[in-house]
Amino acid sequence: MLLRCHRNKLSVWAVLCILVLLCWLYIFPVYRLPSDKEIVDEVLRQGHVWQKNRTGIDVFRKLLTDCCDPKRMFAVTKQNSPMGKILWYDGEFYHSHTVNNETYSLFVQDTPLQLPLKRCAVVGNGGVLKQSGCGKDIDQADFVMRCNLPPLTKEYTEDVGSRTHLVTANPSIIEKRFQNLLWSRKPFVESMKAYGSSYVYMPAFSMKPGTDPSLRAYYTLSDTSSNLTMLFANPEFLRTVGKFWKGHGIHAKRLSTGLFLVSLALGLCDEVTAYGFWPFSLSLDEQPVSHHYYDNVLPFSGFHAMPEEFIQLWQLHKSGTLRVRVGSCLAKGG
Template sequence: MCIRAASGGFALLLGSLAPINGFYSFVPFSRKLLEECCDPGQLFAMTKMNSPMGKNLWFDGEFLYSVTIDNATYSLFPQATPFQLPLKKCSVVGNGGILKKSGCGKQIDQADFVMRCNLPPLSSEYSRDVGSKTQLVTANPSIIQKRFQNLLWSRKAFVDSVKVYNHSYIYMPAFSMRTGTGPSLRVYYTLQDFGARQSVLFANPTFLRDIGRFWKGKGIHAKRLSTGLFLVSAALGLCEEVTIYGFWPFSVDLRGSFISHHYYDNVLPDSGFHAMPEEFLQL
């Protein structure tokens, strides 16, 4: 059984090992405040409309570094956000071990738009718990560097690995840190060169910076927000209904049983970089 914890129009899917009566209560987001501070509908991704040629673009992860958008960079952006907004029903899927044996896959895939984090595995052994549908998936440049050798020698392996996401957008922070620009651009050109079904959207550093400030004002103190919280924040501004799954930053489930960090492995995050328990409490 996929257990739902909900408050108001916003739902948090925890996953489960056994039925639990009642709901887990929490303080819901103020969608209006988020839209006022960060405007996800307009600023979620780099577009020709919000990032014209000649604009000075400040990196959100390196506060003293900027680039000027030239013709080559401008040509990589879509004219506008390539979704018909507002999106209707959205699933935002984290990678938490709480999803193992949850049976949430069917419910996840019933959404009109499914967002996933950091190129997770979606093979058949996981589909019952995490689904198989994807419209947008994030890709941290560090994954490209470590798993695919910066796409210097592993271009086909990368293209083959993302086929599981079908016709989806790969969302990358090309303009957050200088070290991420090269890998992000190589993903764009690799998919284009191979005629892949996936395409790249570049995260707007203005949006990422504003979201970070918003949550800092809510008491989250970390070097950087997790990908999951960025994505949930975006979804609340893009979608009429948001349900999130697999965000559970603890080593035990609701019944006190040990669970792995991810549904596919137990590799732990850098505890000094993100503040996932703080983020969870805000949700």
């Protein structure tokens, strides 16, 4: 008798659990990312035709302004981060930095960019850029943004261009490629000459381990009278941009540097074209694509959600808000 009663209770609980699960799936349906082949077919259906939507651009810029205020907040400045202000790390919520005499002196006075920017090119590092012939198009933009200190040597310029106005530098690159600038600074200084007199954009206050390498990079450029200007990403801006895209369906521990830059460009520029954003294994002609145009080193699994990011960018492309170039720039109308 007791056993039968216990079984009846279990059955009731099992039914309730199933009903709750079905309700949950109805309200929050399971999202399945399209396969690489499905993405290729979708892009090919769209073709090379793209038409700018001025209204769409203005509406999206207003959305970014309302949530994230990129014009004022994209970099840490003396205006938005005075002495004594607490900068909460956006990647580690339990860490913060209180602006003191040392760090305050490193900040630019105010946003140094001459706004509004006109035609901007945001250049990712995707292998889809190889043999794209996009270098000339990229260099014709009024303002060129690049991700994570990519190589711009002669073998690549035909596809990726040579001009740079802003380039990001992840602190992990300083650690791995330049041994945290603890032994020799010359390789770093020499490699940075490829970016001319651009702005170097570093997330010094995103995660605690990244602060010291970022400050060392600042002092290295300052001590060698470099033409480059260091800008520190404002963690408040990075946090609000992350929340913005999470609300648009991107599920990731952290946005990619590329999406942060596209977001910045959409907030600052009259027209934005993105190059090298293609996180898939197949090209449009269904040939294998390397992860980067200069190597095939894959990112840490589960850290970014680049396919989800591309789908969001492609929706903006289809609406005329953002142009995404994924094929050859030499193709007619491409």
